[in-house]
Amino acid sequence: MLNPTGRQESKESSLGVALIDLVIANRVLARIGAVDAYGHVSVRHPTEPDRFLLSRSRSPRLVDRGDIMQFDLDGAVIGPDDRPPYLERFIHAAVYAAREDVQAVAHGHAQVLLPFTVAEVRMRPLFMTADEFGANVPLWDIRTAFGSGTNLLITDMDQAKDLAGAFGRNDRVVLLRGHGFVAAGRSASQLIRMCKALMDNAALQLEASRLGPLMELTGEEIDARRRTIGADDEHPSMMRGFEYEAIEAGLEELLRERAELKIRSK
Amino acid sequence: MLNPTGRQESKESSLGVALIDLVIANRVLARIGAVDAYGHVSVRHPTEPDRFLLSRSRSPRLVDRGDIMQFDLDGAVIGPDDRPPYLERFIHAAVYAAREDVQAVAHGHAQVLLPFTVAEVRMRPLFMTADEFGANVPLWDIRTAFGSGTNLLITDMDQAKDLAGAFGRNDRVVLLRGHGFVAAGRSASQLIRMCKALMDNAALQLEASRLGPLMELTGEEIDARRRTIGADDEHPSMMRGFEYEAIEAGLEELLRERAELKIRSK
């Protein structure tokens, strides 16, 4: 059992890990095209679950630890911090409020996903990694609750709560009509794998749908994969994927620092 | 109120800003593939509205301030300047003459837009940034007024005026059958955003149209966006996009110079 000092140190190390994970997620998701200059990525605060961490308004591929601000679950800035936040930060607040199991959220406009936001067709689980996002990917249309006179952006808690309500209990991704997607991950690491799986599967469905009838993964296959693969994100075989992507994004130094903090946070 | 010297200096600074904006627009539009080696980009003269600025005949990705010439609204070169101009400069002249609100014009042959110039299908506003170019994108066919014996190039004022007449009062883009596009922007900054939005939307429509019926932005949504986003191109949040693209094109130095001139031009 930790003494108070040890507990304090452990908390700080946890926050340190979370900040690194958030920087890695920003950079990796930018590199693979999941988020463009106008997307954003957050993680829940590791020791204060009613807060989340999100960069000041900045292109994800530029985000560094110094850019990260803290917000409460109404999207309000915490602490004296007058840097301009993202306009659509409410999305993150509402998803963390609605879903206790969610630890990381991304919102972006990946080109390969957009066709599924404007065509009347659902995304189907085809490639084996589809278990990362699951069989059901709802489409949320801002018109349904807010009429056809909005500018499509989610700029207050009312809109964000309505969007968060579109997630079913087992859903991890919601598409936004004419706009983009929101992905809600179990961790920064799973969020990255999920966004990649989502993009791979979308590209596949776009290509395959012109060839003929498609064979989907069954619900049983998705369940079997979730049971046997990747349930523990800190397992070495899962971390290998996370590390691989971080290295591709030029973040080897951050990985080293993360490993040290990880030891201290236990 | 400025004294005569101050007014003169302000004028020169305005022209300096316009020249920089034109170089940035050339380079950025070349980098994103909106214009190829044979496209061209212009801005209206900031203090002499019956003139416009356009490079000598040169690939847009190479254009520098020293390449820029001045033309009147008949496409004639102003001043003693015997450098060869673009063959199709008349397009710019006619659009500035017909539309007082237009401050920047691009003509190019972006590959992703060409399908909409040869297929009997209209471009539809699908992705949220479609408000930059709007719900209506007319297709102009040189055959209609000039018969099927032309070489498709717009090489005199008659042809250019006919083309300029294809723009409806609220239209910002016209497609040219088998040839390319003309985009008429509110500013160099808006021209860049518009070309990007146009290309993103075209790529999206090409992909999505194979999936099933499509959901368009409503006219109300386009209006709401125009009211609430980007009406002021010099607003910091709009300038951020312009600066982002300029930096990607390696033009950070020009941005600094622009900021200094901007202060002096007020």
Next chain:
Amino acid sequence: MLNPTGRQESKESSLGVALIDLVIANRVLARIGAVDAYGHVSVRHPTEPDRFLLSRSRSPRLVDRGDIMQFDLDGAVIGPDDRPPYLERFIHAAVYAAREDVQAVAHGHAQVLLPFTVAEVRMRPLFMTADEFGANVPLWDIRTAFGSGTNLLITDMDQAKDLAGAFGRNDRVVLLRGHGFVAAGRSASQLIRMCKALMDNAALQLEASRLGPLMELTGEEIDARRRTIGADDEHPSMMRGFEYEAIEAGLEELLRERAELKIRSK
């Protein structure tokens, strides 16, 4: 005739060539996108045909000679070697056991091939290099023998033997539903040519199938090509392709070493 020492030296040189060929195949197949971070590539042991060579669990684009382990035809590690192997190594074991003519095997998830693993359409030999993989490319579905509750991965010999049984006597490639492909080559060099041919042909079929009815290579044409082109993988004109790809992958030094070993192994 070689004396015992000469024979021993010849054996060692053969193994040296095989190790180099395996490194080249890993790197080249990664470079052209046939295998991603999770694919793997093997060659049969050149002098002990009931063994095969395969890297420890590592991304193919990073594989070096020091990473290579030896396995028997049940997928068991040979020798004291406790490095973690690929989970799906059984695929290689079962294919080498079932097919004496196979000297090199690749398993991957090339994006361009995936549509043919989820759509009910067969891959058709269209481009002339299709003789490398042939007229028949079976699709194996793990559900048929193992039910719809698997996680799709091939993780034991039972599954691997069933998969290996999907190869007809003249087949060189099997597709795995929702998962990827297994290619069984006559040599490392032919494996590379075959993967390239497979990807080129898949891209072609995806594009062409939207245009109208397709003209396939005839069986006679495939036979004529196999008789007249590339039957001898060490022929200079075949080695030129292998060398070209190796050089593109930055492996010129390995090629030089291979040439020296090749002389000694005769």
Next chain:
Amino acid sequence: MLNPTGRQESKESSLGVALIDLVIANRVLARIGAVDAYGHVSVRHPTEPDRFLLSRSRSPRLVDRGDIMQFDLDGAVIGPDDRPPYLERFIHAAVYAAREDVQAVAHGHAQVLLPFTVAEVRMRPLFMTADEFGANVPLWDIRTAFGSGTNLLITDMDQAKDLAGAFGRNDRVVLLRGHGFVAAGRSASQLIRMCKALMDNAALQLEASRLGPLMELTGEEIDARRRTIGADDEHPSMMRGFEYEAIEAGLEELLRERAELKIRSK
């Protein structure tokens, strides 16, 4: 009028220009993907019209002046030169023999053109530069005259003459079923423009054909373009395109040398 020495010098300069043009055409066509590692490009000998210049068997992107050999119009090597030639050199021989107006020939397997070699659909002139290759692009199938038991390669004069016969009097490109294309240019410069136009038009037709009925260039438009644009390949505005591509391929030095030789060859 030149004295004999002057005439000799002029001849040598012409050959020097031709060699440079051939190197540029090889490198540029490789860079834009018109020819891959197995394509080849030739020019007719400038002063001996019954000969042509073609590299020894080598990847076009590596070809240098020292690689170039001379052949007669039966595809036989001229002079003592035992370097291995391309297997399919007969294509070039037969086209130069059949068509006096042709000065440059390319054979390749550009991926974007292949769909038109296997689908029962003709290539249609859609984008304005289609005048470079024209309204009619025949498809030649080796089966028609040589049966379905060939290996598809053109390896003797009989096959090559049959292929050359597929060009109509005004045709500049023939597609080869399941194999690739042959383009017959008026000059090295026009050959480059034509290959680019062919690839742009093919990409356009592939994309546009999914949208709806297509609008082709008329025969009159093609004629008007041929009359008014690019009839003189040494005209500065035509040379600008040639120079632009050569510079992109890193061949600025060769262009300078060409300009000097050009003056001496007059």
